[in-house]
Amino acid sequence: MRRLIMVLAGLMAAGQLAHADEGPALAAVSIEPGDGGVTIVGRATALEGGRYEARMVIEKSGTSGRTSTRQGAHLDLAAGESADVARVGLSLQAGDSLAVTVEVMEDGAVVSRATTQTTY
Numbered sequence: 001m002r003r004l005i006m007v008l009a010g011l012m013a014a015g016q017l018a019h020a021d022e023g024p025a026l027a028a029v030s031i032e033p034g035d036g037g038v039t040i041v042g043r044a045t046a047l048e049g050g051r052y053e054a055r056m057v058i059e060k061s062g063t064s065g066r067t068s069t070r071q072g073a074h075l076d077l078a079a080g081e082s083a084d085v086a087r088v089g090l091s092l093q094a095g096d097s098l099a100v101t102v103e104v105m106e107d108g109a110v111v112s113r114a115t116t117q118t119t120y
Helices: 003-015
Strands: 025-034 036-044 050-062 065-077 081-089 097-105 109-119
Touching: 025 050, 025 097, 036 050, 036 065, 036 097, 050 081, 065 081, 081 097
Parallel strands: 025 109
Antiparallel strands: 025 036, 036 081, 050 065, 050 097, 097 109
């Protein structure tokens, strides 16, 4: 757990907890340490009010195998409003690799993408 916290602190310092470029909405990924693993949160923030679709894709691989999950949400957001796309808890072991992508779409087109990848 101590190593996990140190890795996450390093990612935060290096700016690798992802935040996307400007558009009508922003995608963001945060990874929060917990007991024996992490909680991954994908968020969307509207810079302009509107209806958005969002998805978060998580891929984890390591000694215990490979897993992938995809979560999505339909969001009606006012300008400046944020909402979770998804919140997922994962157990991790030393050597596990994790890749997370959050995309926010408007009218079927991706307007913002945030991605982070790391090995624990």
